[in-house]
Amino acid sequence: MDNIFAEYEDKLPVKIIEDIKNNIPKGIAQNKLRKILELVLEEYENAKVHPGEAVGLVSAESIGEPGTQMTLNTFHFAGVAEMNVTLGLPRIIEILDGRETPDTPAMEIYLKAPYSGGKDIREFALSLKETKLSNIADEFSISLINSEIEIKLNKEKMKAHSLTTPKVAAIIAKQIKGLNIRESEELIILKSRAKEESLNEIYKAKEKIKDVHIKGVKGISQVLPIKRNDEYVIITSGSNLADVIQLEGVDPYRTTTNNIIEVQQVLGIEAARQLIINEVFKVIENQGFNVDIRHIMLVADTMCVSGKVKGITRYGVVSEKASALARASFETPIKHIINAALIGEIDQLESVVENVMLNQAVPIGTGIPQLIANFKKK
Amino acid sequence: MKTKFKVDKHILIPKHSKLSDSQKEKLLEKYNISMNELPRILKTDAAISSLEPKPNDIIKIARKSPTAGEAFFYRVVVDV
Incomplete structure (x- = not known):
């Protein structure tokens, strides 16, 4: 039976295969199982995004629409210690811009026993403070x-x-x-x-x-021990991941920060991508909106393709577009057009914006297929 | 005071592994792409320091995905 599943391992996601494994009756006949998998595969293929679907546009609208209703204010924790955390739209803008340092850097420091049980927790927290x-x-x-x-x-x-x-x-x-x-x-x-x-x-x-x-640790300006699910965690304002994970008593494998660039330097690009998704999703969820996580994953992937976190700004991902007209359509058009003219750039008109500018069919959906003439040599 | 930190055990980091030459060819053939169409990862990236990466290696990343359970992603190693 396992060999039948193995055939489909490349074609279906792990989660779906696991679901089937858990739900089929015991001792199912081989041909029936094969039939099930065949039907699932067909459904899966139908559910996939179609070639030429404008996924970026859908993501932009899906994230942008709740963005219009988000709070514009910095939120203050009521009561204990003056800790603010930027939330809402400013935080999302900050993340997607790929800023070097966030407005309110913060860390969540997990601890090893015995500190996680609350032993000397105040002293330990204070020893971190710069x-x-x-x-x-x-x-x-x-x-x-x-x-x-x-x-x-x-x-x-x-x-x-x-x-x-x-x-x-x-x-x-x-x-x-x-x-x-x-x-x-x-x-x-x-x-x-x-x-x-x-x-x-x-x-x-x-x-x-x-x-x-x-x-103490450089950059940590405030510390606040709190209890979370039976263990003590230290929340800090100010962030210095590289130094904190080296400290004794800290659980380095669960300790995180909200500074994406810092995570990219200390833990690598994949961790940064994961953090972008977590942070954006946290903000959206916190405000009571419901955005499909796939849209956020797409944005995070786009920001991380080059191996470094690049913001959605004219200095970041937009500057990497191949088309001069597409770059000009984003921000500072005159600068881009002059520079393109100076070096004699050629625009292949392969993407969307530049074709919209020239009033041509855009390569999206049914605009993708093109005729290829096969000239026979005489 | 300092403890040894194994970077690949951190909760934010998915598992990274290096592809062999034959796996590399298979992958490029499967998606019908060339090397420079793949997303990139820096040679100096913290998560792959133990794999001793060289430029043009392909790194396979097994991401834990909330939508697909486990999703594989590939990046090609580049210099700086």
Whole structure:
């Protein structure tokens, strides 16, 4: 019996074959099974998208129509910690544009036992949060006479992060070179080794020192442990997937971010495609609309064909169109037409838009078949 | 502090595998296409680093699809 199924493995999707396997009565005759599969295959072939069907257009309408009714506002979580997440139309636009960083980057960090059970969950979450020097210092001042920078540290804040003045001084020395560092009680005094520094430069150095990374994971600005299905998950605002998955206690295989470009770099193009689908679908579902996932899959596939995530913008997928007229029809037409004229581009008129412009039959549906003349040589 | 991260075990990543030369030919024949009509994947892509990809290799991707159960997708490896 398995050999009959094997024949159809190439022709039918796995899910349908599984469905048939689970639903046929036991000990079915071979010829009957073959008949069933034959009928299923026929139905399947009929259900397929026809050659020349304008799938992109259907997808565009299917996603665009509910898009007109989506909220335009950023949504705020009520209550605990000020965490916002961009939702609704702005988020969809952001994803489909393939932006480098989302408006509100966020991560979902899954944990390994014992943290997932809630052990030391607060401490663990706080240890992820990025601490900059400006978070533990009270005052940064410049002493004009000695051209030095004075940093007054806050004792209580340091204690909360279990830091000491020498520790902080060592961290600064490691990250910024060319400084002489003196320390006392709660003061750290920095002086550049270079002679005769202008005030302007000292001021710049002061601003730079404020951002020195002391503890935690770079880019994570807020943390919020929550309970989800019997386990604790940490939601963060700010995202740094590459560093977080390396941490001990984190379950790297379930931890995700909402930054698509970051996922492409860390996990590859297929993961990015999956994330685009998940994120877009989540937004649409969240707003109470019902869009077939196939439309979203088509858009995600289009964005990922080249091996890199490309947005649906004039710099992304549109710039890869072969036809100059098609590119011109999207945005900035004059630029495209001038450039095409400069290099003497030839338009083969093989796609839709350019043929619409020229008032010709478009290659969609019944417009695809063409006559081919076979000239006999005399 | 650091733990070894096996990239292919992540929930977002479907299974990637490399096709042999004969499988490659079969595939191109089945769909009646040439190499440069396939979608591309970068040589440096994180998900295929363990497969030691070379340009013009074809990577088979077994995606978990909500509509078809498992769907196969193919990408050709390209330099940068």
